[in-house]
Amino acid sequence: MTQQGVRWTADQVLALAPDAASRKAGSELGTAGCWSGTGSSDDGAVWGLCGGGAGTPYRTVVDVADASGPAYGCSCPSRKLPCAHALGLLLRAGDVSAVPRGEAPVWAQEWISGRRKRARGTEAGAGASSGSVSGAGDPAARRRAERRAERITAGVTELEQRLGDLLRDGLAGAEQAGYGLWEETAARMVDAQAPGLAARARELGAVPSSGPGWPVRLLEECALLHLLDRGWLRRERLPDPLAATVRSRVGLPAAPDGPPVRDRWLVLAQYDTADARLTTRRLWLYGAESDRTVLVLSYGAGGRAPEPALPVGLTVEAEVSAYPGAETGRRRVALGKRFAPPAPTGVRPPGVTTSGAAVRYGEALRDDPWLESVPVTLERVVPVPDGDSWQLADADADSALPLAPAAHGRPGLWRLVALAGGAPVTVFGECGHRGFTPLTAWPSGPGPAVPLC
Incomplete structure (x- = not known):
């Protein structure tokens, strides 16, 4: 995959895959002998025909010249973006002999020129509408917000009563009730238009089956949920940043309100988590000039992959705008205009010690008691076994951080061990009360x- 003579690595290409199945299929197509008519241009396009069986070969083309990110075209019936054929073509583009420079065929030229024309029209339309008047002062919108706040307050009051009943009757009742009790509670919070409370209530249902020590964990989660309830009921008395965090945790939507910050953003990590309803993509970026680590959250419903997808290890020159609230120290941002395609870089984020990472998480909890983790870069650490688990030990100090339970057994752990080979490495991840991921x-x-997720 090329842009101005630069070729992306296989890891960077596969980071664009919408799911594990696409990643596997794309990897296989990247080495298969089913390609013909492949080629690439100096301005960032690559194309090819992928045959298979007796059918007409699929026409696949990818354009990476636009700063907004790669665009994909393929005649296959897949609804995934990018499809496995696009991934396979990008992987083949890493071999100059397999995908030489040349003039695009007519079908690829038509797709590329049409796509770029549409992209210019979209950008012009966005610029023309940027001066439109905001509806934030709309009385009808204000009344709707007030009615929703009233429904949330009623839901919070009911949730407090249910937590009180649980503690009076004893935690053993939660084990006997199973998921049913909390699914019903979550449904009531959805009716109250508090999706954040619904998600937390639903998570309580899994605690009794989480193994030894579950009563302690259940009590801790109930205490955090109670704290969030009290925060909502007394939100008018809270400092503005903390009140914004409470509204966000409850589930009220917010728009980015911070001024745009333009920087060269290093793509630190990208990974997806999914449930039956939604796929959430977390994209961590580090600003080379602003020295800020920020989080871009995006969502995909109905099995669709979220956007954007950016290759780990490259930099993107772009603007970001912060969301309100103390949540993660205003780290959540909206990704705005991009000024150049992703490009290789020698930039690395500055690191801290393992003890410094623990301190950083503790300080963040003062602003957001519901915070699961904070982004941290560890410098000069060595992965070492610790009984049946692993930890990251400081090479220059007598301290270490345990890896989170979810990190054990993942292929990324063995990639990290192999990369280190017993020597110190730099590792970016999330540090929380369960350990370091x-x-x-x-x-x-x-x-x-080297991506580990």
Whole structure:
């Protein structure tokens, strides 16, 4: 995959895959001998025909010249974006002999020119509408917000009563009730238009089956939920940043209100989590000039992959705008205009010690008691076994961070161990009360970022 003569690595290409199945299929197509008529242009397009069986070969083309991100076209029936054929073509583009420079065929030229024309029209339309008057002062919108706040307050009051009943009757009743009790509670919170409370109530149903020590964990989660309830009921007395965090945790939507910050953003990590309803994509970025680590959240419903998808280890020159609230220290942002396609870089985020990471998480909890983790880069750490688990030990100090339980057994752990080879490495990840979850690593010497998730 090329842009101005630069070729992306296989890891960077596969980071664009919408799911594991696409990643596997794309990897296979990247080495298969089913391609013909492949080629690439100097301005960032690559094309090819992928045959298979007795049918007409699929026409696949990818354009990476636009700063808004890669665009994909394929005649296959897949609804995934990018499809496995696009991924396979991008992987083949890493081999100059397999995808030489040349003039695009007519069908590829038509798709590329049409796509770029539409992109210019979209940008012009966005610029023309940027001066439109906001409806924030709309009386009808204000009345709707007030009615929703009243419904949330009623839901919070009911939730407090249910938590009180649980504690009076004893936690053993939660184990006997199973998921039913909390699913009903979550449904009531959905009716109250408080999806954040519904998600937390639903999570309580899984605690009694989580193994030894579950009563302690259930009590902790109930205490945090009670704290959130009280925060909502007394939100008018809270400092503005904390009140915004409470509204966000309850589930009220918010728009980014911070001024746009333009920077060269290093893509630190990208990963998806999914449930039956929604796929959530977390994209961590580090600003080379602003020295800020920010989070872009995006969502995909109905099995669709969220956007954007950016390759780990590259930089994107773009604007971001912060969301309100103390949540993650205003780290959540909206990704705005992009000024150039992703490009390779030698930038690495500055790191801290393992003890410094624990301190950073503790300080963040003062602003957001419901915070699960904070983004941290650990410098000069070595992955070492600790009984049946693993930890990251400081190479220059007598301290270590345990890996979170979810990190054990993942292929990324063994990639990290292999990359280190017993030597110190730099690791970016999320540090929380369950431990450290490694997401990306860099070798001690020169070398590209290695995704671990």
